[in-house]
Amino acid sequence: MPSKQSVCSCNTSDWRCAIIAFLIIVLAFSLNKYSANIAQNTDTTLTVPSFSAHYVAIFSFQSGASVWVTINGTAAKPAGSTFAATTSELNPVARYVKAGDVIHVLTGDTSAMVGVTFYALPST
Secondary structure, three states: OOOHHHHOOOOOOOHHHHHHHHHHHHOOOOOOEEEEEEEOOOOEEEEOOOOOOEEEEEEEEOOOOOEEEEEOOOOOOOOOOOOOOOOOEEOOOEEEEEOOOEEEEEEOOOEEEEEEEEEEOOOO
């Protein structure tokens, strides 16, 4: 069985990472996989495929990369040293998305490799 570190981009013993690691181990390989080497300070987008109505999007990031992600809005990195409200999340592990949603990613690093794998959820 792969270690949690090898199947998840978390560097902690976060319970969410453990759940995602378990799901990755039991899920079949997905045919809906996308990757990009994103450039510094460039809002890069990926439209969620329409093969299914709902998905779990599982993210993977280059080791050490700081990538900000948001859905249906422009990704933004922090502007200052004080806390402020934001719509972007730093290196999320997985998110629920719908067909047609647009995922936005942004890095302040020179570049960052990003992968997104979609797992279709059953229709309700």
